[in-house]
Amino acid sequence: MGIHSVTNAAIHLQNAARARLGLTSIPNTKYNLRLALAMHRAGLLASVTRGGPRPPPPEAVLSGDDGEEVTSANVATRRIWVGLKYWNNEPVIKNVKPISKPSRLVTASLGDLQKVTRGFKSGMVQGLTLGESLFVSTDRGVLEAREAVEKKVGGLVLCRVS
Amino acid sequence: MSAARPAAGRLLSGACLAVRPKAAAATATAATTLPTGATTSPHAAVASACYSPSSSSPCLGRVLARPFHSSPHLSARRRPRFANVRASDMGLMDDKQIDDFTKDKFPKYTPEELAHLRTLYSPEQMAALEAGEAAINPRDLTVQGRLRTDPYRMPYIDDFAETQPVIDKRARNKAPPDPHARFMDLDQFARDLIDWADKLPKGEVTGNLKRLQDFVPEAYRARPETQWPAEVRDEARAKFQRYMEGEVAKQQKALNAKGSDALSDLGGGPTDADILQYILERSVMTDANRQTDSSMAPALPNKVPGVAGLYKTVIDPEDQGKDDLGIYQDVKRRTGMTVREILNLRDKQLLVRFVSNQTRLGKVRSCSVIHIVGNGDGWLGYGEAKGTETQLAFRKARINALLNLRPIRRYENRTIYGSITSKISATIVKMEARPPGFGLRVPYRIFEMCRAAGIHDLSASMPRARNPMNSIKAAYWALCNQPDPEEIAMARGKKLVDARKVYYGGAVY
Incomplete structure (x- = not known):
């Protein structure tokens, strides 16, 4: 499975946050959805909603469901609408740094992730500092590095968010 | 002789005889208006009246210098071309001639002159003047008066009749300013204006x-x-x-x-001259237009709001004599610190640069200073100042730093939170928190800032330019803009826990 889509989505979130957008959309893929949900679990996103080419209405954003079934007829026009968070006039997502890219996939074993989450460098991955999150694609889904350590899995390192 | 005054000119023309101040006084009374330059101070008049020739022997004209050879001095060998002619042989020394000359050159004061002098001098001064006049026989002046040629003579010839601005002190005959004079209010001013107009x-x-x-x-x-x-x-x-x-x-x-x-x-x-005189010379105080010698402007009244207390340095007994010059009074007022606290702060001058402003008149050099102040316990101030006087620039920078004191967030009161990167121009400063006992492994200017702020464990690096000024600024920005874990937690809606504190059961600070 290629990661270009998820890499682009991650970078798009950084751009949208820096542009101070409230709501933005990324392509509707399973990988993007998993990353968005992982970021939502980490508190980096306000909402994740699957919708059409137009922004979903506010109540749909709040509930996370616009009430429209995904069918083979409309799946191509579906997008994932994510709400961005701001605090004290600053975006919560300030920096997004993709680590794996289509030309070089970076993986981290459990041991690597354990070191990285303690703040030490391991292989290609620098240690996490205050307020940083690392998203890893594992066979248990896309997880935050600390979740992955908790679940004792390693995987493909997607991006680092702070 | 170069300093000879007009009066001295008269003296010389008067057959090398001393002149009493009468001549000057006479000219003064003759004129309808008295020129200020001709007013004689009483001391000068008495002194000149007492001016009497002391040495009767004429100077031989010898040069009083040690000869460097044994041959007689040139002046000793001088042979006059003509034999000396005695004054008595010329008929100058008979009594009639002397009396005529005395009457002509040294007459007694006329009653008018005395009346005029009384307007100038107090009765005591007049008594002294008359005593001085009585002490000297005018005939003696004629017979014995000589111009002094000894080495101790005055460097100029003068009968003290006129004041010479460079040499003499200005005559101060006028009364001192009225200490009770106040600026006129509107009514007083109107009355004063009417008084002035009535005389026109x-x-x-x-x-x-x-x-x-x-x-x-x-x-x-x-x-x-x-x-x-x-x-x-x-x-x-x-x-x-x-x-x-x-x-x-x-x-x-x-x-x-x-x-x-x-x-x-x-x-x-009123003529134009009257109005000009009114504008320039009329007093604005309630002193009845009194003329004084003082050029001091009357002091600003103390009770005017906005002025009161501004121009007096009041030494605060609370300062315990530590700030008698009043340097820190403003800082004290604005920061609420005592002078003792201010003086106990750690301060360091981090950078001195000599800069110049090129103008068409040349380079105007000044000194640019960056100063930091800290209490060693989480407060750090940064001050920047420039001045043509070095010491003044130092002081200004220090005061700016004092006014700029800010709290620096410290993790466990010893290091910073997380890692910070800041960039000013081409200078990037990267700072990282470090474990206890790591020490300050940082560039020396950042070391001083950390010491002043009370940070004990830190590593910092400047991967690119290491410009002194920019590195100080970047480091100060980084220390003031550390990430706040509480803020991050609130922003993400998460509970963040310091694992170190949990592990040690809170036994770390």
Whole structure:
């Protein structure tokens, strides 16, 4: 499975946050959805909603469901609408740094992730500092590095968010 | 002789005889107005009256220098071309000649002169003046008066009749300023203005005079001047000219007859000179226009709001004598710190640069200083100042740093939170928190800042430019803008826990 889509989505979130957008959309893929949900679990996103080419209405954003079934007829026009968070006039997502890219996939074993989450460098991955999150694609889904350590899995390192 | 004064000129022309101050006083009384330069101070007058020739032996003209050879001095060998002629042989020493000269050159004061001197001097000074006059026989001045040529003579010749601005102190004959004088309020000012106007001549001179129209026949009087026939106009102008000349002569005559005070009787309003004098010389204080010698402006009143207390350095007993110059009074007021606290702060001058502003008049050099101040316990101030005086720039920078004191967030009171990167221009400063006991492994300017702020464990690096000024600024920015875990937790809606504190059961700070 290629990661270009998820890499682009991650970078798009950084751009949208820096542009101070409230709501933005990324392509509707399973990988993007998993990353968005992982970021939502980490508190980096306000909402994740699957919708059409137009922004979903506010109540749909709040509930996370616009009430429209995904069918083979409309799946191509579906997008994932994510709400961005701001605090004290600053975006919560300030920096997004993709680590794996289509030309070089970076993986981290459990041991690597354990070191990285303690703040030490391991292989290609620098240690996490205050307020940083690392998203890893594992066979248990896309997880935050600390979740992955908790679940004792390693995987493909997607991006680092702070 | 180069400093010879006019009075000295008279002295020299008076056959090398001393002159008493009478001559100067006489000229002063003769003039209707007394020039300020000719006012003699009482001391000068007495001194000059006491000026008497001491050495009767004329100077031989020897040069008082040690010869460097054994041959006699040139002046000793001098042979006059003519034999000396004694004064007595010339008939200058007989009693009649001496008396005539004495009467001519050293007359006694006339009663008018004495009356004028009494207006200038107090009775005590007049008594001293008269005693000085009585002490010296005018005949002695004639017979024995000599110009001093000894090495201890005055460097200039003077009878002290006139003040010489470079050498003499200015005569201060006027009364001191009135200490109770206050600035006039509106009523006082109006009264003063009316008083001044009352002394001016009444009426309008020009209003009483005839006009050109009065010199033409009745028929033309109503018409404008341009419509008069040429011969009528010329005649009227000639008559008017004659009339005006006559009026001017009449007024001049009246002026001469009555003296200078007569102006007020003639009629007419204030002249330009009067108004200028009013503007320039009339006092704005309630001192009845008293003239003084002091050029000091009256002090600003203390009770005016906005001025009160500004121009007096009040030494605060709370300072325990630590700030008698009042340098830190403003800082004290604005920061709420005591002077003792201010002086106990750790401060360091981090950077001194000599900079110059190139103007068309040349380079204007000044000193640019960056100063930091900290209490060693989480507060750090950054001050930047520039001044042509180095010491003043130092002081300004320090005071700016004091006013700029800010809290620096410290993790466990020893290091920073997380890692920070800041960039000013090409200078990037990267700072990282470090474990206890790591120490300050940082560039020396950042070391001083950490020490002042009370940070003990830190590593910092400057991967790119290491410009001193920018590195200080970037480091200060980084220390002031550390990430706040509480803020991050609130922003993400998460609970963040410091694992170190959990692990050690909170036994770390």
